[in-house]
Amino acid sequence: MAIFLRDVEVSETLSMDQMIEKIESMQSYYGNGEASNLPRRKIISSGGMLAVMGGGLFYEGVLGVKTYTVVKGQYSFQVSLYDAETGKLLCYTQANRLGQLRTGATTAVAAKYLTHNPDVTVGIIGTGYQAATQLEAVSKVRNITNIKAFSRTESSRKLFAENMSDALQVPVTAGASAEETVRNSDIIICIAATMEPVINGEWLADGSTLIAAGPTTWRAKEVDSLTLTRSEKIVVDSIDQAPNESGDLSNAVDQG
């Protein structure tokens, strides 16, 4: 008999630490060809869209499908998990919370392997649905000494800064601008999914690490081309999927 879960039950049973451990091992197995990814596909309707993606963790004996709708900016995620050895449905779950944890954990794994110092300052661009779990996740792998947060609406970023100060027990302030937020940060998280770049490559300090986690479409751009040309290393979670889904990279590829 399959288990059916709602977001509240996912929140109660799954911690960010557990998710980071799972994402870290998954990326390692995936890099070795022991996991499989079905890249996202979308059906666009007049009112919104439906997206479908899937994957297999052969080393854990599970296969899964994620579906979600986006209508008027509202997302609704579901995941079906199957036993690869029996074909049985193990679990069907709301996956809004799961997606927040997963996206955050992916950023944490990036921070863990792409930065060196144990103590870091963090700048985050975007204070929406995915932002809090980004910071929570990084706080699990690095000692964050200070956070600046920026988004277009002043009241939003101020509220976010207050809430995150309380939640993480770290000084979080609302940045006056994207530039001020980016300059002097060791780790910059971009979770804005904007169509126009919000990061100017000139702002980045030497040795800083930019984690662009937002876009899922080639039309999006979070960072400008200078950001990419200034980068010593560009690391993606999926070589197959990045050129299609990371607008920052697909635009760069188009421009040669």
Next chain:
Amino acid sequence: MAIFLRDVEVSETLSMDQMIEKIESMQSYYGNGEASNLPRRKIISSGGMLAVMGGGLFYEGVLGVKTYTVVKGQYSFQVSLYDAETGKLLCYTQANRLGQLRTGATTAVAAKYLTHNPDVTVGIIGTGYQAATQLEAVSKVRNITNIKAFSRTESSRKLFAENMSDALQVPVTAGASAEETVRNSDIIICIAATMEPVINGEWLADGSTLIAAGPTTWRAKEVDSLTLTRSEKIVVDSIDQAPNESGDLSNAVDQG
């Protein structure tokens, strides 16, 4: 709140007549570009596979995803249905029964539009999981006067013939061979999903209609090349999907 259904509830609430009506209208809208199809994709694991496909019926305001596993020849289907206007999950259902009804109904729509006589004789190759609903569906759109059924195992085809005689109140006999089953039938249904052809084009009577409903992979072959070259018309339900999923057609395309 979404509805969760099991196969038994689908069986109790959805009739073959209703499904034929839905498939008929869907094919019409799909032909006019008012429905969308995400072709099947598969993740192959050591023990089996997971398949995912999706679709949108824009004229009904719904979007859906179908997932299924195949392990050791056992299928397990699920469907998620969403409201395209709100993005809300409407229904998550076991879809084994739904798939039988849908595949049968598609054959019925083919029989309705591709054959002319009200009274028909039917030959069916394959007496497995999808066979009974194929005959039930055709019986809804044509007056079947006689049925011959063939499959590799004599006891299977005899049992199938007995059961279907009772169910449809039509004379159903087990054919002695594929050839005998095909010759003199007005409608031939192939639901065997074999890797080697079971239909020889020489056997087909002039004016007969062959409905090949089995394969979902380019590796499969149900009919030989003579069957295709003898055909006056070849009709498919999806121009996009047929060349990849109907092994009969993809092999023919490869051979020019």
